[in-house]
Amino acid sequence: MKLSVALDLEHESDNINLVKQLKNLPVWIKIGLRSYIRDGRKIIDEVKNIDPDLKIFLDLKLYDIPNTMADASESIADLGIDMFNIHASAGEKAMREVMKRLNSRKNRPIVLSVTALTSFDENDFYKIYNKNVLDKSLDFAEMSYKNGIDGVVSSVFESKKIKELTSSNFITLTPGIRPFGENKNDQERVGTIETAKNNLSDFIVVGRPIYQSKDPRSVVEKILEEIKIKK
Ligand code: C5P
Secondary structure (H helix, E strand, O other): OEEEEOOOOOOOHHHHHHHHHOOOOOOEEEEHHHHHHEEEEEEEEEEEEHHOOEEEEEEEOOOOOOHHHHHHHHHHHHOOEEEEEEEHHHHHHHHHHHHHHHHHHOOOOHHHEEEEOOOHHHHHHHHOOOOOOOHHHHHHHHHHHHHOEEEEEHHHHHHHHHHOOOOOOOOEOOOEEOOOOOOOOOOOOOOOOOHHHOOOOOEEOOOOHHHHHOOHHHHHHHHHHHHOOOO
């Protein structure tokens, strides 16, 4: 299991300070909408300058018509990042077009699709998708798997079932992790590292429990220790 740290801070300098504190640790850095819209590709170069071994997950959750998504995916691949995501609800054609374009390149990033945002509770989710979170997430995961996507973003509670339905190699990345039971903030379906391990999550995403703490590096070290411990 790998740890992806969310760079969701208010100012670019705050994000950079956080990355500096994480130098030489085996973590992935998640650059999301706020940081990318504000700072653009500069933030990617800055992270790489601090530590070229840090892997970058660009969390922009693309959702558009297939051709626009495939064009954007190629531009994203040109940024030299390691992983990005699209919304599964963009559909099979979009998935196939994105993967066709990326697979024709020498190197391509890992591509994940978002099933259900972890901020949804069952009621709000049902209003949009007319199905419960688990069943719809499994539908989205199967569709993504069949159309060549590398894995999904889901809550930790769907991860194991998604792997059973698809393949153990199909990646699950799970946000909404409160490593040691911290405040869940606006997230609904949250789990601890223990939950993530039990559900075979490949990547956990942690934001606020790290960057809102007084000593982010020590929280990250503690999480990495916990990830290593076998049950
Ligand atoms: O601060 P927190 O740990 O809740 O941050 C979670 C991060 O994961 C945020 O950047 C959020 O945008 C992202 N995310 C999520 N749920 C998804 C996909 C991404 O919370 N389904």
